[in-house]
Structure formats: structure tokens, C-alpha cells
Amino acid sequence: MTEPHAIETMLLEERRYPPSEEFASQANARPGIYDEPFEAFWEREGRERLTWFEPFSELYEWKPPYAKWFLGGKLNVCFNCVDRHVEAGNGEKVAFHWEGEAAGELRSISYADLQRDVVRFANALKKLGVRKGTPVAIYMGMVPELPVAMLACTRLGAPHTVIFGGFSADSLSDRANDMECEVLITQDEAWRRGTAVPLKKVADEAMSAAPGIRASVVLRRTGNDVAMHEGRDHWWHELEEGEPDDAASCPCEPMDSEDLLFLMYTSGTTAKPKGIVHTTGGYLCGVATTHNYIFDLKPESDVYWCAADIGWITGHSYIVYGPLCNGATSVLYEGTPDFPDKDRWWEIVERYGVTILYTAPTAIRSHMKWGPEYAQKHDLSSLRLLGSVGEPINPEAWIWYREHIGGDRTPIVDTWWQTETGMVMITPLPGVTTLKPGSATKPFPGVSAGVFDERGNEVGPGGGGYLVLKRPWPAMLRGIFKDPKRYEETYWSKYENVYFAGDGARIDRDEDFWLLGRVDDVMNVSGHRISTIEVESALVDHQDVAEAAVTSRKDATTGEAIVAYVTLKSSAEPSVEKLQELRDHVAKKIGPIAKPANIVFTPELPKTRSGKIMRRLLRDVAENRPLGDTTTLADPTVVNEIQQRAEDEQGADEA
Numbered sequence: 001m002t003e004p005h006a007i008e009t010m011l012l013e014e015r016r017y018p019p020s021e022e023f024a025s026q027a028n029a030r031p032g033i034y035d036e037p038f039e040a041f042w043e044r045e046g047r048e049r050l051t052w053f054e055p056f057s058e059l060y061e062w063k064p065p066y067a068k069w070f071l072g073g074k075l076n077v078c079f080n081c082v083d084r085h086v087e088a089g090n091g092e093k094v095a096f097h098w099e100g101e102a103a104g105e106l107r108s109i110s111y112a113d114l115q116r117d118v119v120r121f122a123n124a125l126k127k128l129g130v131r132k133g134t135p136v137a138i139y140m141g142m143v144p145e146l147p148v149a150m151l152a153c154t155r156l157g158a159p160h161t162v163i164f165g166g167f168s169a170d171s172l173s174d175r176a177n178d179m180e181c182e183v184l185i186t187q188d189e190a191w192r193r194g195t196a197v198p199l200k201k202v203a204d205e206a207m208s209a210a211p212g213i214r215a216s217v218v219l220r221r222t223g224n225d226v227a228m229h230e231g232r233d234h235w236w237h238e239l240e241e242g243e244p245d246d247a248a249s250c251p252c253e254p255m256d257s258e259d260l261l262f263l264m265y266t267s268g269t270t271a272k273p274k275g276i277v278h279t280t281g282g283y284l285c286g287v288a289t290t291h292n293y294i295f296d297l298k299p300e301s302d303v304y305w306c307a308a309d310i311g312w313i314t315g316h317s318y319i320v321y322g323p324l325c326n327g328a329t330s331v332l333y334e335g336t337p338d339f340p341d342k343d344r345w346w347e348i349v350e351r352y353g354v355t356i357l358y359t360a361p362t363a364i365r366s367h368m369k370w371g372p373e374y375a376q377k378h379d380l381s382s383l384r385l386l387g388s389v390g391e392p393i394n395p396e397a398w399i400w401y402r403e404h405i406g407g408d409r410t411p412i413v414d415t416w417w418q419t420e421t422g423m424v425m426i427t428p429l430p431g432v433t434t435l436k437p438g439s440a441t442k443p444f445p446g447v448s449a450g451v452f453d454e455r456g457n458e459v460g461p462g463g464g465g466y467l468v469l470k471r472p473w474p475a476m477l478r479g480i481f482k483d484p485k486r487y488e489e490t491y492w493s494k495y496e497n498v499y500f501a502g503d504g505a506r507i508d509r510d511e512d513f514w515l516l517g518r519v520d521d522v523m524n525v526s527g528h529r530i531s532t533i534e535v536e537s538a539l540v541d542h543q544d545v546a547e548a549a550v551t552s553r554k555d556a557t558t559g560e561a562i563v564a565y566v567t568l569k570s571s572a573e574p575s576v577e578k579l580q581e582l583r584d585h586v587a588k589k590i591g592p593i594a595k596p597a598n599i600v601f602t603p604e605l606p607k608t609r610s611g612k613i614m615r616r617l618l619r620d621v622a623e624n625r626p627l628g629d630t631t632t633l634a635d636p637t638v639v640n641e642i643q644q645r646a647e648d649e650q651g652a653d654e655a
């Protein structure tokens with residue numbers, strides 16, 4: 001958990017960036033925004049920002065730990081994100097400037113185009129029996145048809161779960177089975193760094209383990225041959241052939257505020273991912289409101305780019321639902337930042353005149369490593385605001401981002417939130433907040449956060465402890481799908497009626513928040529949450545592994561890197577090949593993002609006398625730190641041996 005030196009570093013960070021007069025005078029957020037009572041704030045945002053088929057009668061209901069928002073209200077997410085903009089005469093406005101990974105593959109999709117695409121595809125889905133309540137899994141890359149598929153589901157009232165295209169067949173089938181998905185939407189292959197990623201092939205493997213999926217829809221993307229299962233698999237273009245695309249042919253289903261909108265699976269402290277439940281009205285209000293104030297969105301003039309993947313919560317909230325609800329013009333990019341060269345992002349910023357860029361510290365650190373010359377090749381003067389999300393941003397990366405990308409002029413919003421919170425919770429408001437490199441600063445208006453000590457006392461300015469959220473917010477998770485017990489235990493058992501986020505935090509004398517990373521067995525690799533237990537179970541699933549313990553060490557680019565300590569069965573020998581085999585096995589079980597950077601083979605793991613693996617010690621070893629208290633170890637010599645092996649193998653097995 002919280003490293004003492006991290007706290008010291010932050011105490012030393014004294015640079016301040018007050019808002020410029022110029023930004024402040026045009027900002028969506030006004031200084032008085034924090035003074036409004038939270039009910040009045042959300043009541044107004046709910047009424048004015050969304051279009052309701054039937055107005056809500058009650059703002060919220062809080063029966064801890066269960067909240068409901070905008071009770072009695074009826075609305076449709078697709079109507080709010082698409083139809084109403086067309087009806088208001090903004091059909092010709094660009095919703096997405098899409099850019100494929102291959103050079104020259106560009107498409108600008110207007111709101112009217114988007115409506116036609118969504119309606120046609122929703123009509124096609126109806127032929128497969130998709131209707132209100134039908135659970136749909138989506139496994140795609142960053143193509144325009146991904147938001148089309150999501151919006152078509154919401155139009156019909158069918159809840160979706162999007163599974164990141166880098167996940168394995170097992171991860172896909174686990175999620176689809178948990179949600180009881182009946183239909184899967186995928187594509188033949190996806191482009192990534194010039195190679196074709198075989199999504200349909202993985203989907204086939206997943207479907208053989210997910211018998212509930214009775215039909216699949218396959219988008220033709222690369223055009224390479226893929227196997228099609230007669231009667232089950234349908235080509236996207238064939239299925240929608242002849243389907244009408246006028247809005248009236250497929251009206252938006254009126255949904256209750258509290259109807260399920262989607263599940264997003266995320267790692268917790270056990271091997272089984274949690275299906276985080278997000279519902280309709282509160283989620284949409286939360287993401288649209290935060291998107292408007294935090295990104296200072298001017299839909300008439302801004303070109304907004306969130307460079308995340310739609311397969312994660314950031315993409316759901318801040319590529320698809322928030323921006324579209326606000327009528328934004330966004331950039332959608334299929335590929336990686338270094339393809340064909342390391343200036344690809346900056347070329348995109350220049351081409352579209354991007355004004356707002358939202359990305360993760362791990363990406364910023366990669367660009368830092370490559371050097372500022374790639375950014376310098378392009379005109380980035382259109383940028384007026386930068387954002388960061390996914391992990392704590394170190395002050396060095398913050399300053400680099402501002403200087404080399406933001407021309408030393410743009411504010412940076414460091415936004416703290418989670419899959420569970422649905423929307424940004426702690427963040428500066430550009431034009432209002434004085435920025436501090438490395439601090440996410442203040443709770444968003446209408447949000448109440450605090451830092452508690454072990455016993456549940458507020459630590460107050462200057463103190464460090466656990467980050468908590470003290471009252472419900474519109475986009476909060478409504479639970480863990482089919483697992484109320486786990487929901488209550490994970491978030492609500494540490495403190496009474498207060499949400500425990502699982503992050504360490506410090507609060508300074510100005511009452512600004514500094515996030516210090518996870519305090520549980522969840523790792524954060526390149527802004528992605530991976531549980532130590534999940535990787536451990538993937539490792540012990542391998543026939544040669546007797547026991548495994550997983551921890552992480554700091555990494556200059558990815559934030560954290562996974563380190564695994566593995567005891568092999570006596571029938572197997574440690575070798576470089578074995579190491580590679582184990583890494584591949586983890587990639588196959590979970591996905592390439594979960595591959596350990598290092599694997600240390602050891603005859604034994606350090607355990608307490610009661611048999612509990614001492615991960616803290618392993619972490620000390622992984623980070624080359626002096627070992628903490630070893631007195632509770634059953635066999636203290638074990639750890640010395642591991643230390644020796646770790647030193648021997650360090651670097652040799654680096655990814």
C-alpha cells in the first residue's frame with residue numbers, strides 16, 4: 001500500500017498553476033459551482049441535460065448500500081445520444097472522425113449517419129430476437145461499428161457487456177456466461193500495429209464454452225477468411241441488407257431510469273471478475289454532466305479525443321455515452337500510438353485540430369521515453385485542454401505533458417474514478433481550480449469524498465489513509481451482477497454506509513486529494529486493473545506449476561509491472577522456455593495485458609506459520625527494497641533464497 005516516500009515526494013511538490021484569466025472567462029464551470037447544494041445540482045443537471053420521455057418524480061433514494069436515481073423517469077440512451085441531436089437540426093454535425101490504423105483510412109460520421117447506422121443495425125438485431133432485456137456481448141476493436149452496436153442495444157433496451165478485444169477466449173466466455181448473453185457481436189479480425197488480431201477465432205473458442213450464445217454477428221473488417229458456423233454466425237452486412245434506416249422504423253424503447261444499461265467486468269481481489277452494474281438515467285446524467293464541466297466542452301467548436309479503448313469504462317463513459325449525449329465531435333482512432341511511427345497521435349491532433357485530449361499516464365510516459373521530437377513535428381496549437389486518467393500521474397509526466405503537448409499553456413485535468421463510479425469523481429475544474437502536478441485536487445460538485453483512517457475517522461488536512469465516498473452519486477454502480485454479498489463486502493463492509501474505493505489517498509492543507517494507488521490485491525498495469533489472484537490462478541492452471549504468488553513492482557512506463565514467483569512441480573525444470581510457456585499461458589487464460597514481466601522460479605514461497613503467502617515481502621524483493629519484518633515467516637531462509645534468485649534473473653526475463 002501507500003509508500004512513505006510517495007507521501008514525501010508529494011509534500012515537496014509545490015508548483016501551482018492557477019487558471020488563466022482567458023480560460024476562466026469562457027469556462028463552463030463557474031467558481032460558485034461548488035456552493036450549490038448537491039440535490040439542487042443533480043436535480044438541475046438531470047432535468048436540463050437529458051431528454052426524458054417521462055420526467056422523474058424523485059431525485060434519489062438511498063437505502064444503504066443501494067441507491068436509485070431519478071425515480072419514475074423514463075428515457076432512452078440512444079435517443080439522448082443520437083436522435084435528439086438530429087431532431088434539433090444538428091444531423092450534419094460530425095459525431096466521430098474515425099481513423100483506421102492503416103494510412104489514409106478516414107471516415108467522418110455525422111449524427112445523421114450515426115442514426116441511420118444505428119437504426120439499420122437495431123432492425124437487424126431484432127431479426128435475431130434481440131429486444132428489451134436481451135443480454136448482448138460485444139467483442140470488437142476500435143471501429144465505428146462498436147459504438148453503433150452499443151447504441152443499437154440501448155435503442156432496443158438490450159443491456160450489453162463490451163469485452164476488451166485484447167481479452168482471451170476464457171475471459172470472453174466467463175463474462176458472457178455470467179451475464180447469460182444470448183447474442184455476440186464481433187468482427188473477423190482487428191488491426192493492431194499492422195497485424196490482424198483474430199477476434200472471430202477467439203470468439204469461436206469462447207462460444208464453444210458459452211452455450212447460451214445462440215447467434216453471433218460478424219463485422220467484416222480485414223476481409224480475411226474466417227470460419228462461419230451455419231445457422232449461428234451472421235455477417236453484419238448481410239443481416240442488415242434491406243433493413244430500413246429511418247428512425248420511425250425502430251423507435252427508441254422507453255426505459256426506466258433504473259433499468260440495466262450495461263455490465264462492465266473488472267478485476268477484484270478474487271479470481272472471478274465482478275460484473276459492475278450500471279443503470280440508465282443516473283449513469284447518463286453522471287457521465288454527460290462531468291464531461292461537460294471537466295472537459296469544458298463547447299460542442300459547436302471543440303474536437304474532443306479520448307484516446308482510451310471503448311472496451312474499458314473510460315471508453316464507455318468518455319468516448320461513447322458522455323460525449324454523444326453532449327453532442328460532441330470526437331476523434332475515434334483504431335490503432336496504437338506508434339504505428340506506423342511514434343508521431344501518429346500528433347499527426348491526428350494536427351489533422352483534425354483536436355482541442356481536448358484525454359489519455360493515461362502510461363501513454364504519456366511512453367511518449368516521454370520516445371522524446372518530444374515526435375510532437376514537435378506537428379502543429380499542436382489547437383489543443384486547449386489535456387486530461388489524465390487511470391493511475392496516479394507522477395509530477396514529472398504531468399509537467400512533460402503540459403510542456404511538450406500542451407505548449408505550456410493548457411490546463412491538465414487529472415481525473416480520479418473507477419469502473420464502479422461510472423463517472424469522474426475527483427478532478428480539477430478547468431478555469432476554476434488551481435492545478436498541482438500529481439494531485440486530482442477536489443471532489444466534483446455534487447460528490448462528497450474523504451480520507452479515513454483504519455477506524456473510520458476522517459484524517460483531515462495533512463493526513464493519509466483510505467479514500468472513501470460519503471454519499472451516493474448518480475452514476476454509481478448499483479451492485480455486482482448476481483452477487484449482492486460480494487458487493488456489500490467489497491465496498492461497504494469496511495466503513496458503515498460509506499463507499500470504500502480501495503485506494504490510498506492523502507489530503508493536503510488546501511484539502512486537495514493526492515491518490516496513492518491501490519491498497520488491496522489489485523495491480524494497475526498501464527491503467528488496467530488486474531488482480532494478483534487472477535494471475536495466480538492462471539499460473540497454477542498450468543500443468544507444471546505447483547504454486548504461484550504474484551505481486552508487482554514499479555515500472556517507469558506501465559506504472560506497475562507484474563512479477564510472479566513460481567514453484568514448479570518436481571517433474572518440471574526451470575528454464576527460459578518454461579518461463580515463456582508460463583507467460584503465454586497467462587496470456588491465453590486472461591489476455592496479453594496480464595503477462596508477467598518477470599517470473600522468478602523458487603523452490604518455496606515465503607509463508608507465515610499459518611500458511612499465508614507473504615506478498616508484502618515478495619513485493620519488497622520485486623522492488624529491491626530492504627525487507628520488512630520477517631519474524632512471522634515459517635522459514636526465514638526461503639526469502640533470502642528468493643532474493644538471490646530474483647537478483648540473478650533480473651532483466652533476463654524482462655518483456
Ligand code: PRX
Pocket residue numbers: 266313314388389390391392393414415416417418419420440501502503515516517518524527528529
Ligand atoms: O487506483 C485507481 C486508479 O484506477 C483504479 C480504477 O481502475 P478502473 O476501474 O480500471 O478504471 C480506470 C479508469 C477510470 C482506481 O481505483 N485510478 C484511476 N484514475 C486515477 C487513478 N489513480 C490515481 N489518479 C487517477 N487519476
